Amino acid sequence: xxxxxxxxxxxxxxxxxxxxxxxxxxxxxxxxxxxxxxxxxxxxxxxxxxxxxxxxxxxxxxxxxxxxxxxxxxxxxxxxxxxxxxxxxxxxxxxxxxxxxxxxxxxxxxxxxxxxxxxxxxxxxxxxxxxxxxxxxxxxxxxxxxxxxxxxxxxxxxxxxxxxxxxxxxxxxxxxxxxxxxxxxxxxxxxxxxxxxxxxxxxxxxxxxxxxxxxxxxxxxxxxxxxxxxxxxxxxxxxxxxxxxxxxxxxxxxxxxxxxxxxxxxxxxxxxxxxxxxxxxxxxxxxxxxxxxxxxxxxxxxxxxxxxxxxxxxxxxxxxxxxxxxxxxxxxxxxxxxxxxxxxxxxxxxxxxxxxxxxxxxxxxxxxxxxxxxxxxxxxxxxxxxxxxxxxxxxxxxxxxxxxxxxxxxxxxxxxxxxxxxxxxxxxxxxxxxxxxxxxxxxxxxxxxxxxxxxxxxxxxxxxxxxxxxxxxxxxxxxxxxxxxxxxxxxxxxxxxxxxxxxxxxxxxxxxxxxxxxxxxxxxxxxxxxxxxxxxxxxxxxxxxxxxxxxxxxxxxxxxxxxxxxxxxxxxxxxxxxxxxxxxxxxxxxxxxxxxxxxxxxxxxxxxxxxxxxxxxxxxxxxxxxxxxxxxxxxxxxxxxxxxxxxx
Numbered sequence: 001x002x003x004x005x006x007x008x009x010x011x012x013x014x015x016x017x018x019x020x021x022x023x024x025x026x027x028x029x030x031x032x033x034x035x036x037x038x039x040x041x042x043x044x045x046x047x048x049x050x051x052x053x054x055x056x057x058x059x060x061x062x063x064x065x066x067x068x069x070x071x072x073x074x075x076x077x078x079x080x081x082x083x084x085x086x087x088x089x090x091x092x093x094x095x096x097x098x099x100x101x102x103x104x105x106x107x108x109x110x111x112x113x114x115x116x117x118x119x120x121x122x123x124x125x126x127x128x129x130x131x132x133x134x135x136x137x138x139x140x141x142x143x144x145x146x147x148x149x150x151x152x153x154x155x156x157x158x159x160x161x162x163x164x165x166x167x168x169x170x171x172x173x174x175x176x177x178x179x180x181x182x183x184x185x186x187x188x189x190x191x192x193x194x195x196x197x198x199x200x201x202x203x204x205x206x207x208x209x210x211x212x213x214x215x216x217x218x219x220x221x222x223x224x225x226x227x228x229x230x231x232x233x234x235x236x237x238x239x240x241x242x243x244x245x246x247x248x249x250x251x252x253x254x255x256x257x258x259x260x261x262x263x264x265x266x267x268x269x270x271x272x273x274x275x276x277x278x279x280x281x282x283x284x285x286x287x288x289x290x291x292x293x294x295x296x297x298x299x300x301x302x303x304x305x306x307x308x309x310x311x312x313x314x315x316x317x318x319x320x321x322x323x324x325x326x327x328x329x330x331x332x333x334x335x336x337x338x339x340x341x342x343x344x345x346x347x348x349x350x351x352x353x354x355x356x357x358x359x360x361x362x363x364x365x366x367x368x369x370x371x372x373x374x375x376x377x378x379x380x381x382x383x384x385x386x387x388x389x390x391x392x393x394x395x396x397x398x399x400x401x402x403x404x405x406x407x408x409x410x411x412x413x414x415x416x417x418x419x420x421x422x423x424x425x426x427x428x429x430x431x432x433x434x435x436x437x438x439x440x441x442x443x444x445x446x447x448x449x450x451x452x453x454x455x456x457x458x459x460x461x462x463x464x465x466x467x468x469x470x471x472x473x474x475x476x477x478x479x480x481x482x483x484x485x486x487x488x489x490x491x492x493x494x495x496x497x498x499x500x501x502x503x504x505x506x507x508x509x510x511x512x513x514x515x516x517x518x519x520x521x522x523x524x525x526x527x528x529x530x531x532x533x534x535x536x537x538x539x540x541x542x543x544x545x546x547x548x549x550x551x552x553x554x555x556x557x558x559x560x561x562x563x564x565x566x567x568x569x570x571x572x573x574x575x576x577x578x579x580x581x582x583x584x585x586x587x588x589x590x591x592x593x594x595x596x597x598x599x600x601x602x603x604x605x606x607x608x609x610x611x612x613x614x615x616x617x618x619x620x621x622x623x624x625x626x627x628x629x630x631x632x633x634x635x636x637x638x639x640x641x642x643x644x645x646x647x648x
C-alpha cells in the first residue's frame with residue numbers, strides 16, 4: 001500500500017511543476033514590457049532591412065543637386081544629403097546594410113567560435129593551453145585596430161567587414177564557450193552520457209551545447225548590437241563599405257562634414273544607430289534575466305530530501321553465497337594516479353582487485369575519500385583529467401578495458417557495462433526529455449529507429465515502476481521527484497541490457513520509503529537481467545539488506561573482502577569493525593554514539609605501511625614498516641591476533 005500511495009501522489013505534484021515550467025521562460029519574457037518592446041523593435045528593424053526596396057520612396061543613390069542639403073519636407077521626409085539624395089531612402093537601405101553585415105559577422109563567429117570552444121573546453125590538455133595562449137595574444141590587440149588590420153589585408157566591402165568583425169567575436173565566443181564547457185564536462189549528466197557509450201561528438205553537440213545555449217544566446221544578442229556599432233564606426237572612419245553602398249556610418253560622416261550647413265542630417269543616422277544598438281543590448285539583458293529567473297524558480301521547486309539509515313537487520317537474499325560462478329568483471333592491481341608537485345604523482349587507488357559474477361550484488365563501502373567512486377569511474381575509463389590509470393587490468397569477459405581506445409570503450413559503455421550516479425537529477429540532462437535520454441543509447445547501440453526507441457523507452461519506464469510512462473517520457477528531469485528521477489536513471493542504465501551495473505550511492509538523498517523501493521527494484525532487476533552489480537555506498541544497512549559480498553575500502557585500498565555475513569558479523573580488519581560500531585541501529589545505547597576517530601588522510605599523506613594505522617587503536621610499530629598485502633581477504637598483519645568474532 002505504501003508503494004502505491006507514493007507512486008500515485010507524485011504525478012500530481014510533477015504535473016503542477018510541468019505547467020509552471022511551460023509557462024516559465026515564455027511568460028517571463030512576455031511579462032516584461034521592455035522585453036516585448038525590444039523584440040518588436042528588432043522585428044521592425046529586420047522587416048525594414050528585408051523590404052527596404054519596397055519602403056524606400058526613392059533610389060538611395062539618385063542625386064538631385066538642385067535639392068541638396070534640404071531639411072525635412074513633404075517630398076523628402078528626412079531631407080536630403082550633400083548630393084541631394086533622399087535621406088529616408090538611404091536610412092532604410094542603411095538598415096539593410098547594418099542588419100545583413102552584423103548578422104553575417106555574428107553568424108560566422110558562431111560557426112567558428114562555438115564548436116572550437118566546445119572542443120578545447122571538453123578535451124582540454126595541450127590543445128586547450130595552446131589555443132588559450134593564442135586567444136590571449138589576439139585579444140590583447142584592441143578590437144578596432146585588429147579589425148582595421150584585417151580590412152587592410154582583405155580590402156573594403158561588406159563581406160570583408162563581416163569577416164573582420166567575425167574574427168573579433170569568434171575569439172570572445174571561444175573563451176565563453178570553453179569556460180561553459182569546462183564547467184559542464186564535470187557534471188554528472190556528461191558522465192552519464194559517456195557511460196551510455198555516446199560518441200564525443202554527440203556529447204558535445206547533443207548534450208553539452210543545449211545546456212550552455214542560454215548564455216550563448218544572450219551573448220549573441222549583445223554581439224549583434226556591437227556588430228552594428230563596429231560596422232558603422234568603420235564606415236564613419238572611411239574604412240568600411242564602398243561609396244555606392246548606403247550605410248549609417250557614411251551618412252553620419254557626411255553629416256559631420258556639413259553640420260554647419262544642415263545640422264538635421266546627423267539626427268536620422270545617429271538615432272538609428274543608437275536605437276538599433278540599444279534594442280539588441282536590452283534584448284540580451286532581458287533574455288539573461290528571464291533565463292536566470294527560470295533557473296531560480298526551478299531550483300526552488302526541487303524537493304529537499306534527507307538521507308535515512310536503514311536498520312541493520314538481515315542479509316541479502318543469497319546469504320552471502322554467489323548465485324553463479326560466471327565471472328563477468330575482473331579488476332586486477334588497479335592503480336590510479338594524479339600529478340603532484342613538479343615531477344611526482346600521488347596514487348588515489350593502489351592495487352585494487354575484485355571480481356563480479358552474474359546475478360551477484362557486491363557492496364563497496366568506506367568513508368568519503370576512500371576511493372569508492374574513483375574505482376567505479378576508473379572501471380569505466382572515466383578517470384578525471386589529469387589523472388591516469390598507472391597500471392592494472394580491467395577485464396570485462398575477454399576484453400581488457402584499459403587497453404581500449406575511447407571509440408572502442410564507447411561501444412562497451414552503456415551496452416555491456418553501465419553506471420547509476422548518486423545525484424539522479426544532476427545525472428540527467430536538464431534540457432532533454434526523459435524519453436530522449438532513454439532513447440539515445442538504444443539508437444546508438446542497438447540501431448533502433450526513433451519510433452522503436454521511443455516505444456522501448458516507455459517499456460523501460462514501466463519496468464522500473466513509473467506510472468503513466470507513455471506520458472512521462474515527454475517530461476523533463478526537473479518534473480520528476482528524487483525517487484522517480486532515480487528510477488529513470490536506472491532505466492537508462494538498463495536500456496541496453498548490460499552485463500555489469502555500477503551503482504554509485506543510488507539511494508543518496510532519498511527518504512527511507514523511496515530508498516527501500518529503489519533497493520528492492522535494483523534487487524529484482526539484478527535477478528531479471530542476471531547481471532553483476534557493484535553497489536557503492538556508505539550505508540552498512542543497505543549492504544546488509546542487499547549485498548552478497550562486501551569490499552571494504554580505505555585510503556585507496558581494499559582492506560577487507562568476504563561474504564556479507566562474514567564481514568558484517570565477524571570483521572577481521574579494525575576499520576571494518578569501527579565502521580560497523582558507528583552504524584546506527586534500532587536499539588538503546590548508553591553514552592555517545594561510537595565514531596571512527598580522525599579522518600581519511602589525503603593521498604599525499606598516506607602512511608608507508610598500514611594506511612589505517614594513525615587511527616587504529618591496535619596499531620604497532622610493525623604496522624608502519626612496509627605496505628600490507630591483502631591476505632586471506634584482509635589487509636592487516638595482526639588479523640590473526642585480534643578477536644573480532646562476536647557481533648560488534
